Amino acid sequence: MGNGDDGHEGMLDEAMHTSEEVVARPREEKEVEKEKKKKPKATTTSRMSNQVKKRKAASSRGTTGIPKGLARVLEGYDIVRKIGEGTSGVVYVVQAKDDGQCDQTTNRFAIKAYKTVSKKGVCTAAIREIGLLRELNHPNVIRMNKVHIAQKERAVFLSYEYINHDLHEIIRRHVSQHKKIPEYTVKSLLWQILRGVDYLHSNWVMHRDLKPSNILITAEEGKSQGSAKIADFGLARLFRNTLQPLRADGVVVTLWYRSPELLLGTQHYSPAIDMWAVGCLFGELLRLRPLFYSHQLPGNTFQVNQMERIINILGRPSTTRWPALTEMDHWKNNTNNIQNYKPTKGKARKLESMLSMKKDCTAIHLLKRMLEYNPQKRITAAEALKHEYFQSEPYPGSNCFVENQMGKGPNNLEITL
Numbered sequence: 249m250g251n252g253d254d255g256h257e258g259m260l261d262e263a264m265h266t267s268e269e270v271v272a273r274p275r276e277e278k279e280v281e282k283e284k285k286k287k288p289k290a291t292t293t294s295r296m297s298n299q300v301k302k303r304k305a306a307s308s309r310g311t312t313g314i315p316k317g318l319a320r321v322l323e324g325y326d327i328v329r330k331i332g333e334g335t336s337g338v339v340y341v342v343q344a345k346d347d348g349q350c351d352q353t354t355n356r357f358a359i360k361a362y363k364t365v366s367k368k369g370v371c372t373a374a375i376r377e378i379g380l381l382r383e384l385n386h387p388n389v390i391r392m393n394k395v396h397i398a399q400k401e402r403a404v405f406l407s408y409e410y411i412n413h414d415l416h417e418i419i420r421r422h423v424s425q426h427k428k429i430p431e432y433t434v435k436s437l438l439w440q441i442l443r444g445v446d447y448l449h450s451n452w453v454m455h456r457d458l459k460p461s462n463i464l465i466t467a468e469e470g471k472s473q474g475s476a477k478i479a480d481f482g483l484a485r486l487f488r489n490t491l492q493p494l495r496a497d498g499v500v501v502t503l504w505y506r507s508p509e510l511l512l513g514t515q516h517y518s519p520a521i522d523m524w525a526v527g528c529l530f531g532e533l534l535r536l537r538p539l540f541y542s543h544q545l546p547g548n549t550f551q552v553n554q555m556e557r558i559i560n561i562l563g564r565p566s567t568t569r570w571p572a573l574t575e576m577d578h579w580k581n582n583t584n585n586i587q588n589y590k591p592t593k594g595k596a597r598k599l600e601s602m603l604s605m606k607k608d609c610t611a612i613h614l615l616k617r618m619l620e621y622n623p624q625k626r627i628t629a630a631e632a633l634k635h636e637y638f639q640s641e642p643y644p645g646s647n648c649f650v651e652n653q654m655g656k657g658p659n660n661l662e663i664t665l
């Protein structure tokens with residue numbers, strides 16, 4: 249059964265799988281402290297159950313835990329520290345070797361060391377990222393600099409522009425300070441994410457893993473301060489003229505951001521799955537908690553808890569509004585009796601009351617358009633950018649932290665990006 253709000257805090261880290269500790273302060277500060285304590289941290293190797301795998305992996309790393317091949321391919325740069333770890337790789341920040349002249353905060357970039365699958369070669373996530381990011385170029389999409397290959401270690405490293413925060417951290421910081429994210433910041437972040445998504449979709453790219461930890465935010469002062477960048481293209485793919493059905497790619501999108509059509513086992517899906525995830529992001533920015541969260545069930549089973557959680561808030565999907573519902577595997581087969589699920593008293597909640605907002609406000613209207621059950625009726629990124637929500641004060645800006653005093657309306661602000 250779907251979960252109520254209780255127990256939510258403990259689940260945040262479980263699903264975000266970025267930093268293990270509460271992200272209440274800038275990443276920089278936390279990392280410095282961690283370095284000082286010198287506590288051994290869980291790494292890829294420590295998660296492996298098999299002893300042989302452990303020994304093999306340990307021998308491919310230097311004494312500092314930095315992969316050996318990485319230090320070799322990055323001559324001229326210092327590996328400063330590890331900044332993140334996800335399912336497909338470990339991310340480090342590196343910096344041009346100090347010649348006594350350069351500012352410590354410049355000349356930095358992020359480098360992802362892919363967790364290679366032994367003997368099977370390079371992982372698909374790396375291939376997807378390299379293939380797509382070398383061509384993408386937009387202010388709201390992460391820029392990849394180079395691909396480094398350590399032939400001896402059969403390892404792949406990708407370097408990107410270094411961005412010092414992610415949205416997950418920003419949300420957690422506000423949670424710990426019991427502060428709402430200012431309206432201007434929420435609007436600007438959403439507007440920038442939508443611009444990035446619109447760019448991707450117009451270029452036939454589906455991201456398939458939009459979530460707070462995959463949205464990076466520049467906080468340093470400078471030209472791109474306060475800009476949001478979509479990162480982690482490990483699940484992304486082109487959706488034009490596909491030779492294989494998309495479903496053959498397996499499970500996509502982190503559970504809490506996964507759309508109903510994916511949960512219900514659709515045969516076909518479209519970029520609308522990214523728009524559902526953007527809706528979940530929007531709700532989370534307003535609420536400082538995920539909108540729909542549940543415990544992940546093991547294996548490749550129907551994630552009934554997640555679907556029920558959605559129904560608790562949005563009501564039951566109807567075949568009138570969504571005729572293709574009858575073609576969804578789990579609906580058709582009535583898996584876990586999903587067709588008859590009714591939230592018990594106390595579980596049903598309305599979006600507007602969850603967010604303490606008025607039913608008729610433009611933010612709720614836009615959010616509901618993103619969380620439309622029928623993917624064909626769900627708002628597109630291009631349409632969302634023209635929504636009334638962005639046509640009123642505070643107008644969104646290219647610096648989500650500092651309101652642009654000059655701009656009057658989103659059209660003017662487009663020039664500044």
Ligand SMILES: Nc1ncnc2c1ncn2[C@@H]1O[C@H](COP(=O)(O)OP(=O)(O)OP(=O)(O)O)[C@@H](O)[C@H]1O
Nearest residue numbers: 332334335336337339358408409410411414461480
């Ligand atoms: N360019 C960057 N600059 C700064 N930090 C970054 C950068 N790229 C990634 N990170 C940090 O590293 C984390 C993991 O990176 P990324 O999401 O690309 O890896 P992943 O293994 O594909 O993750 P996932 O678990 O989402 O699949 C991010 O959530 C972010 O905090």
Ligand SMILES: [Mg+2]
Nearest residue numbers: 334461462480
């Ligand atoms: Mg990620």
